[in-house]
Amino acid sequence: MDIFDELEEATNYQLAHGDLPVWLAEPVLEVARNRDKYRDKEYLIELLLMQVREYDTYAEAGCCKWAFDWEDIKRSLKKLLEE
């Protein structure tokens, strides 16, 4: 299982069992299923994987930010497209 498989699996898991919304999961799955396009961006894929695994709708609430929200994932997706 490579990093793209892990990303797809984590995204599907968060869709089924977590709070990850479909509108956010779709572009992530698009990345996960296009390994040829993103193969040389492993660092960003790893970052995205961490954010998906630890996705929390209310990550910005409270005094400490230990999870990741939709803005973090959107920012990583933007970075992936820009580079």
Next chain:
Amino acid sequence: MSAVYLDCNATTPLEPSVAEVVRRFMEKDYGNPASPVHDFGTFARMAVEKARGEVAEVVGARRDEVIFTSGATEANNLAILGLAAHGLATGRRHVIGTKIEHKAVLEPLEALTALGFEVDLLPVGSDGRVCVEELQAVLRPDTLLVTIMHVNNETGVIQPLAEIAAALEGHPAILHTDAAQGFGKDIFPLQSPRIELISISAHKIYGPKGVGALVARKRSGSPLPLRPLMFGGGQEQGLRPGTLPAPLIAGLGTAARLAGRNHLERNEMNRQFRARALAALAPLKPTVNGDPAYALPHAVNLALHGIPAARAIDALKDLVAVSSSSACTAGSTETSHVLAAMGVPRCTADCSIRLAWSHLTPEPDWAGVVALLQSIRTEFTHGG
């Protein structure tokens, strides 16, 4: 041909993919992780959190249990001196260490003594290992901290951390280990939840110099009673102020991830190198300091009887870069405190060199090394 680097316990070369990550955050994504008010800062912050997770995963900790420092020395200081205020306030002023710790542990322990703590340093056997019964014999109700290194930097010998953790079961003492030499190499012992403080360094696992971490596990969900040693910012949960070096931290994270993923393969390559090295050096009839059965496969401490280490290191410098067990201070050679603790006679210790390699190390000219060492032995044996 340039000399082959065989001093990987001092520092390791940078893994190429780690260098790429460090360069990225030096040159392109250079934001300050403490300024997440724009994309530069936010991306740097994400890189730091990614690295935190990567370090945590290797030792089976949580991401919020990793405190980044400038290296293992600072982590050791934070672990030991950071508990002083708690010890003084609660009357628990007894600490246990070992005689073979690195100076980065021994000197903070000396500082604790100056504050009124009692410190017991455990002896080791000729195999280079601490005996768990010795620990049990000195453990007291007021023992605040037990600090025992994971892998010795001079001999490569792994300490019995699992047995030590088991011996402390039910005792409130905090268990710290200086894992500078073993983190990312001997993976499983450090995953014991009983080892609550773990000092690590990036440059021993093919990462950059100048960064490390203290893993501080929570006890029953609460943070350990550590206090900061420096002040001037709220970074790292208030325990380690200062702007986080995102390039170095990202490099540490990548190095940790690679170590977690590849340690078995690396260890096997190191084991094969070790076998070739010992076979090549066999004509010199060296003896190994420390029990090889307990040593990591990337290092060996060899006594080359009749060949002074300082002379050997100097003579070999065009072939291989090695170091001795001795630390030179102000021109005088001090015998290794580690070998002395193991009962190695001074004349043997002074003829001992440390060889440490990695999965990136090319094969040295062993025949040339042996010939040179034999000529030195002849010179000294015959008083030439």
